[in-house]
Amino acid sequence: xxxxxxxxxxxxxxxxxxxxxxxxxxxxxxxxxxxxxxxxxxxxxxxxxxxxxxxxxxxxxxxxxxxxxxxxxxxxxxxxxxxxxxxxxxxxxxxxxxxxxxxxxxxxxxxxxxxxxxxxxxxxxxxxxxxxxxxxxxxxxxxxxxxxxxxxxxxxxxxxxxxxxxxxxxxxxxxxxxxxxxxxxxxxxxxxxxxxxxxxxxxxxxxxxxxxxxxxxxxxxxxxxxxxxxxxxxxxxxxxxxxxxxxxxxxxxxxxxxxxxxxxxxxxxxxxxxxxxxxxxxxxxxxxxxxxxxxxxxxxxxxxxxxxxxxxxxxxxxxxxxxxxxxxxxxxxxxxxxxxxxxxxxxxxxxxxxxxxxxxxxxxxxxxxxxxxxxxxxxxxxxxxxxxxxxxxxxxxxxxxxxxxxxxxxxxxxxxxxxxxxxxxxxxxxxxxxxxxxxxxxxxxxxxxxxxxxxxxxxxxxxxxxxxxxxxxxxxxxxxxxxxxxxxxxxxxxxxxxxxxxxxxxxxxxxxxxxxxxxxxxxxxxxxxxxxxxxxxxxxxxxxxxxxxxxxxxxxxxxxxxxxxxxxxxxxxxxxxxxxxxxxxxxxxxxxxxxxxxxxxxxxxxxxxxxxxxxxxxxxxxxxxxxxxxxxxxxxxxxxxxxxxxxxxxxxxxxxxxxxxxxx
Numbered sequence: 001x002x003x004x005x006x007x008x009x010x011x012x013x014x015x016x017x018x019x020x021x022x023x024x025x026x027x028x029x030x031x032x033x034x035x036x037x038x039x040x041x042x043x044x045x046x047x048x049x050x051x052x053x054x055x056x057x058x059x060x061x062x063x064x065x066x067x068x069x070x071x072x073x074x075x076x077x078x079x080x081x082x083x084x085x086x087x088x089x090x091x092x093x094x095x096x097x098x099x100x101x102x103x104x105x106x107x108x109x110x111x112x113x114x115x116x117x118x119x120x121x122x123x124x125x126x127x128x129x130x131x132x133x134x135x136x137x138x139x140x141x142x143x144x145x146x147x148x149x150x151x152x153x154x155x156x157x158x159x160x161x162x163x164x165x166x167x168x169x170x171x172x173x174x175x176x177x178x179x180x181x182x183x184x185x186x187x188x189x190x191x192x193x194x195x196x197x198x199x200x201x202x203x204x205x206x207x208x209x210x211x212x213x214x215x216x217x218x219x220x221x222x223x224x225x226x227x228x229x230x231x232x233x234x235x236x237x238x239x240x241x242x243x244x245x246x247x248x249x250x251x252x253x254x255x256x257x258x259x260x261x262x263x264x265x266x267x268x269x270x271x272x273x274x275x276x277x278x279x280x281x282x283x284x285x286x287x288x289x290x291x292x293x294x295x296x297x298x299x300x301x302x303x304x305x306x307x308x309x310x311x312x313x314x315x316x317x318x319x320x321x322x323x324x325x326x327x328x329x330x331x332x333x334x335x336x337x338x339x340x341x342x343x344x345x346x347x348x349x350x351x352x353x354x355x356x357x358x359x360x361x362x363x364x365x366x367x368x369x370x371x372x373x374x375x376x377x378x379x380x381x382x383x384x385x386x387x388x389x390x391x392x393x394x395x396x397x398x399x400x401x402x403x404x405x406x407x408x409x410x411x412x413x414x415x416x417x418x419x420x421x422x423x424x425x426x427x428x429x430x431x432x433x434x435x436x437x438x439x440x441x442x443x444x445x446x447x448x449x450x451x452x453x454x455x456x457x458x459x460x461x462x463x464x465x466x467x468x469x470x471x472x473x474x475x476x477x478x479x480x481x482x483x484x485x486x487x488x489x490x491x492x493x494x495x496x497x498x499x500x501x502x503x504x505x506x507x508x509x510x511x512x513x514x515x516x517x518x519x520x521x522x523x524x525x526x527x528x529x530x531x532x533x534x535x536x537x538x539x540x541x542x543x544x545x546x547x548x549x550x551x552x553x554x555x556x557x558x559x560x561x562x563x564x565x566x567x568x569x570x571x572x573x574x575x576x577x578x579x580x581x582x583x584x585x586x587x588x589x590x591x592x593x594x595x596x597x598x599x600x601x602x603x604x605x606x607x608x609x610x611x612x613x614x615x616x617x618x619x620x621x622x623x624x625x626x627x628x629x630x631x632x633x634x635x636x637x638x639x640x641x642x643x644x645x646x647x648x649x650x651x652x653x654x655x656x657x658x659x660x661x662x663x664x
Contacts, residue, residue, distance in 0.1 A: 012075035013068055015097045020064065020141040026090060029063040032081035041070050065148045099146075113647075116179035117172055119201045120234040124168065126197060128235070133167040136185035143181045165235060172239045201382060212280075213312035215258065215305070216340035222248055223343040226350050235426050237344050245375055252348060253383045256341055256392055256427075258305035264308040266300070269293055272311075279311055282616070295330050299321045302408050303337060313337060331412040334405070338423035351376055357441020357497070358487055359589065386448045389431050390455050393471065396428055425470075425534060432474035440589055441480040445501050446508045449482050451625035453515055456531070458525035467580045471589070472527070476578070477574045480593050483538045487601075488545055502538075506548035509539075513554050516561070526577055529568030532595055536561035541602045562601075562608055579649050588656060595658045597641075599649065602660075612640040615646050 007013060016023065029050065036042040046066055053059045067074055095253065114601040120127065133154065150170055157163045171178055183334055186195050212218070225244045228237035267275055272293055272434040276285025288296075300310035316335035324332045354362045354372045358397050364372065379385040380531070405411045411420065438444065442453065456479060468476065474583040485500060502508045516535055539558035542551065578584065578594065585591055602609055646658060 008075050009072050011099050015094045017141050021138045024060045027060045034082040043459045119198045124236045128164045131164045139185040146630045213316040216336045219340040219343040219544045223347045226347045269307045334410050349434045353437045359440050428471050432471045436478045439478045458521050465511045467577050480534050490550045526573035529565045529570035533565035533570045537600045571646045575646040585653050
């Protein structure tokens with residue numbers, strides 16, 4: 001490498017870049033490079049780096065790259081070497097090059113137009129297969145669009161298609177001049193077939209789509225972008241996703257919090273019948289009827305949202321009204337509001353689902369996977385996403401929400417009421433599913449696990465038949481996966497141990513155990529019994545491994561914890577409140593976790609199973625002696641009977657072929 005790792009003066013660097021193609025073609029680097037060694041600008045390894053390239057053009061390119069990073073003195077040595085070798089035509093060309101002050105200032109950056117970006121995206125596969133990027137990219141340095149670092153980013157890829165894809169991604173991220181430079185470079189290389197393909201691509205330039213309400217339209221677009229990049233794996237959608245995630249980061253941090261009401265906005269909306277109001281980014285003022293204004297302010301009060309956001313939502317509802325025959329624009333606005341929230345949360349769930357982990361893979365490209373992991377890591381660690389989700393779930397109550405809407409006449413006919421109710425319930429379950437995806441892939445840390453336990457302690461949401469409601473079931477399964485250490489049975493490497501908080505954090509087991517054994521009651525004792533069963537089995541499993549200091553003593557209490565679970569008739573609760581939930585057997589990871597819990601209990605605690613059976617036999621003899629054949633009340637003495645019934649219901653349908661066997 002050059003001894004001085006500093007750039008040239010800005011003006012000198014511009015002269016090199018603006019003549020990049022000319023210099024690559026006309027430079028005789030071998031004749032002039034000795035001067036750089038004499039002047040202690042370069043060293044022999046730099047010569048070797050140049051000579052490692054194959055063609056004269058590639059050698060010249062490496063020479064120029066080194067020159068650009070060799071410090072202000074290097075340009076003078078370069079000019080002196082050219083003059084010394086009578087290469088005056090290059091010296092004259094460099095001197096005559098016009099220099100632009102403060103080129104490429106960030107504040108002046110304008111992105112590529114939507115039309116030009118559409119042409120590239122629409123022809124993505126064709127361009128990946130047909131471009132010869134190394135033949136046209138020099139013009140991007142000539143025109144000060146790219147820098148050498150961009151070339152290095154392209155060259156770091158392995159195959160020609162991967163290099164082309166990186167070229168196209170950089171092109172989409174470049175400023176508004178980039179597309180014209182791209183076409184000019186293609187024309188210079190006589191790639192007219194590519195130019196014709198781009199020009200013949202239909203665009204929507206003349207049919208501008210109206211902007212939609214900030215609490216609905218952008219969230220729908222975000223959901224589509226996330227689905228395109230992650231589920232449909234459309235290559236160009238990755239760039240769109242990167243932009244969308246930056247744009248919506250404040251929305252993910254605030255998570256379902258509306259832009260606040262504002263006295264100035266309220267005053268402006270109240271005067272909008274006469275003065276008009278600029279909305280949706282349009283500087284033209286629009287006037288509204290008094291009825292519209294009154295409705296918008298009611299909407300603002302109902303959802304505690306910005307008055308401008310309420311106006312936008314009502315305008316969107318007016319446009320969507322034909323899709324909802326029989327509903328007023330106000331009722332449609334209510335649907336759009338909850339639909340926007342659902343789209344926002346659904347996007348978050350897909351991102352969290354895409355994180356790398358122990359249970360599944362979305363088969364994303366390394367670049368996309370890294371982007372998703374880094375983005376969600378920041379939300380989880382810096383912005384405390386798990387706390388935010390649990391806060392939202394804690395504050396959400398379907399009955400209260402429907403009563404509130406009913407009182408303000410925001411609920412319409414039965415169909416509308418059902419639509420609102422279904423959307424609200426979907427938002428709740430998707431929020432819970434976000435936590436489930438996180439814990440299933442990677443157990444939650446101690447603080448988040450404690451917060452989840454505290455939430456479940458106060459949870460008493462059950463369906464009419466006594467089974468858990470979907471949100472409570474999802475959160476219970478989330479906690480059970482936090483306690484899942486089956487990964488240790490497969491491998492116990494240092495990397496695996498670091499991924500399990502209870503092995504990596506020396507205070508995890510102690511603090512969780514203390515929280516679970518505290519005398520504070522649970523709103524639903526059945527939930528506690530399941531949690532205690534899972535924790536007891538986990539303690540028994542941990543006993544087989546080298547654990548942090550002080551954990552062994554707690555692991556010795558595994559049977560005490562299991563007894564507490566059995567005293568709470570845990571198997572009866574699992575059967576009637578968990579496995580009895582409709583569609584339970586369709587949830588693969590729910591089924592796998594309960595299967596694992598039952599089999600781990602039987603395998604790791606055979607003596608406890610034997611005690612249960614002995615008690616069950618005694619209870620059966622007593623029952624046989626009683627003339628009244630009524631079923632005895634629920635009690636711990638029937639634990640074995642409940643275990644057998646649970647196994648029967650759990651495996652009555654076995655879509656995953658799990659079976660109750662040690663081999664599985």
